[in-house]
Amino acid sequence: MAEQRVAIVTGAARGIGAATAKRLAADGMAVGVLDIAEANCADTVAAITGAGGKAVALGADVSKDDQVQAAVAKVAGELGAPTVLVNNAGVIRDNLLFKMTEDDWDTVLGVHLRGAFLMSKHVQQHMVEAEHGRIVNLSSSSALGNRGQANYSAAKAGMQGLTKTLAKELGKFGVTANSVAPGFIETDMTAATAERVGVGFEDFKKASAEQIPVRRVGQPEDIAHTVSFLVSEGAGFVSGQVIYVAGGPLC
Template structure:
């Protein structure tokens, strides 16, 4: 078994969508994967797909915005799968609204899951990475980081993750740890379906409208994002750190 095959990865928000696709891809690449989500039972399908394919996976329930739960979850992963040295901070929520309608709770919830969650998970896992002298952190940003109507909270959180990523790259690089961000454009997930509902469009029409504005003339799939994440987590990406990769089917102006 190669060194790569022995790595243990944690993917947050991995019960569905981009997180599930990422967990499956990392498992296919030979990692043992902790499939982490708010509802542990919801992780069962992702875990089953990995184990049926001959991989090792563990379902873990955790609210990433809760410090005690994060510490307990990472300790459990280390005990049951091994010390985690790959972390994908994918967990996210939407609380979209125009600024004058957005509540403080809407703001705090989005910041808590996206930004605080990435901070807590990274802080808990980095000790294992430093000990191993190897680590890969990938944070999920978004094209919304450039600004998006009705998403003041989400856009701010995703932009914040880019600054967080670059800071981690500077602090942890000397320990063999890289930190990068992947910023998806339009991807077919439950979250984009929620956005379509919010703006009063059918999801198929919403996708068609989005595809017409994308140079490659299609919308993204979770697997497209998982492929980019997989590159950043690999052994061969050791000289790539502090970068933000927009995976959006074309340039974003």
């Protein structure tokens, strides 16, 4: 019987992260469920363990090196060496450029980009030792530019550059790195965007769906399915790629 893979999913308390953590557990992996506060992870962990899987809750600010190191060490100690990493943690601080504060900029770049850097840096040690690893970084269609999201767009474009560099540096150790760029996904974050622009969420979703070729907005599970493939054994020759999961082409 093959040794059970161990994954860490950041921002896994809800939305895309929670769906991804549950999917990887269903795929047979033990999962480190990480969010800013350990208590926030309770529902995701309960869903995994209730279905017969293995999971541990982790509280960490991914932009803080000491907290990242402690979280990775906890996973290694309780579940085993992590060889799958999904960098999903994110926040939004949307505003037009002339209104955006330095804190708005630093917070978003810190969680998304610095967080992915720190998590990848500390988990790759286990991957290199195992001569096997899978890293998936969550980008976004906003990487192509989006009004009111200079910080978020910059961070998500940066995730794509980080992904391609990791693929080149780590490939010789049996590690792949890919990026998933969601389009409109129904989450608390998109609900917050609707509130920011002053539109009811149902109307916001309906208007968005009309612009998407498949005529619906995405669900967190749509992203989880794509991540599941990218971290699978069968995806070993797919690396350095950015996959837009948006219901159609974006250009």
